[in-house]
Amino acid sequence: MKEIIRINHITKEFKVLNRREGLKGSIKDLFSRDYKIVRAVDDISMSIQQGEIVGYLGPNGAGKSTTIKMMTGVLEPTSGEILVDGNVPYKNRSKNAQNIGVVFGQRSQLWWALPLIESFRLLKDVYQIEDKQYNSIIELYKSLVDIEPLLHKPVRQMSLGQRTLSDILAAFLHDPKIVFLDEPTIGLDVSMKAKIRKLISALNKEKNTTVILTTHDMGDVDALCRRIVIIDKGKMLYDNDIEHLKSFFGSYRTLKIRVDGDLKAQSEVIQKEVPDFAVSADDEWISILVDEDKKKVMDVLNQIQSSHSIKDMKLEEISSEDVIRKIYEEGVE
């Protein structure tokens, strides 16, 4: 594998005017020189390999978009160094532009009044794509999604889902090495989300394109990303495999069972039998939070079965959503 993005200790600071309140304050602000420095990105380093799909997560305002804007060359870092396929993005914006594709879920790069095919033709000339390459990617698109009805439809008449799909196709058109997807599934229905995830995954496999995905939808992350990076308040919190994220908080799973008799009373009995784990009951289930490092779920189940008759059971993983919420709220420690 080849390293495609290298980020070394980058920091980005913005100068923001300290605003005062009210009419009087607003007038005073006109002459104010009272700036404060806001550090949107604080000493972040990472290395991304060709072909990876990286989930880039963080709460709103964490500095995700700022980092992406630095990787695309739109913003210049205050300090630190970025290399995207060997280029310094902000110094060599045009060259970098050939290597990257960008999708912002809330904005479109397509020509609003024109049918999609015209936008594709435009991008073909703007990115100077060879005819052969262009035709083959259009063929690939046709095999992956049903684009024929979309091609001749003006973008302004498309639904949000169709537009997002089209924007993703447009971003991959010039066969970039890296595609940045900023909340691509925002505001879409379940079936469209699934379609878009499938498309991204297929394009990544087919073209070996590196994908950097920011999202607030854990479904996107679970479906697409092996590796996730979490930042908050500009600082890096986590950078590792998604499986590792779960074990990071202990290998907990929730065992849910239903037994004869009153669940509340039974749960107290079971609590005594498995004193290591927390047992609780609601109207439907008795839940046992099992730490698999201490005892396997099967063993716990066997133990309970020897003294109770279990009518029904299910096993729940701790979802990545739970873990990430925990990180956003409490940090890593």
Place this chain on the structure above:
Amino acid sequence: MKIKKYLTLTRAGIIESLQFRLSMLVMVIGNLLYLIVIYFLWKAIYASADSDVVNGMTFSDTLIYLVLATALFNFMEMYTVWQIGRDIQSGKIVLDLVKPIDYRRYIFWSFSGSFVTNFLFTFLPTFIVVTAVTHGAIHMGLNLLYFVVSVVLAIMINYSIDFIVATICLYTESIWGINMMKQVIVLLLSGATVPLAFFPDTLRNVVDHLPFQAIYNAPLTLLLDGDPDMKDVCITLGTQLAWCVGMFIVSKLFWKCSIKQITVNGG
């Protein structure tokens, strides 16, 4: 091969502007109303004057000048400032900045399609009507060629000025006031609303040393001068060329410095 990159933007611009048939119609009607106002305004001005010739221009001279100035305005005005300003506010500018084309050129060529359609649909008809109605008040000769060259230069000067104003929007993050101010200044000082011949001498002197007169006054003077003196033509076109280069450099440098410190909206 490289020019294709830009001509494709022109092509898209043409298709795009043809999509909005109704807006074209409204533009033509709005134009007519404006021209009617101009007609009566200047009729009143000439009626109150002592002689038929005011500041060396007859009523029909003035009217031809102003009608053509309006037509020229309609096809040169690109609303670049609005466009860029809106893109800055909405953050869409990021998507244009990550294209492998210099942003200045990208915007220019994106607008170039509307030059073509507006030239064909507003300037040319107006020009033909004026020629027909005035029975040859406009000389048909080399002056047409000078005019075309001059208009091309004017478009580039106008674009550079627009781009400088748009760059200011990066700092202010508001568009309306700045754009209004620019429009009033350009239209007045370029001779688009009042022929420069009507300006008092001191103001005229100042205006002659500003780039704005090179946008409307220069091409129209070249067009309407039936018997052009080679020396005057060279001076006019030379001045335009100088402004064109000068404003180009200023706008490019200003953009280059500004783009470094932009903070693009949205997350």
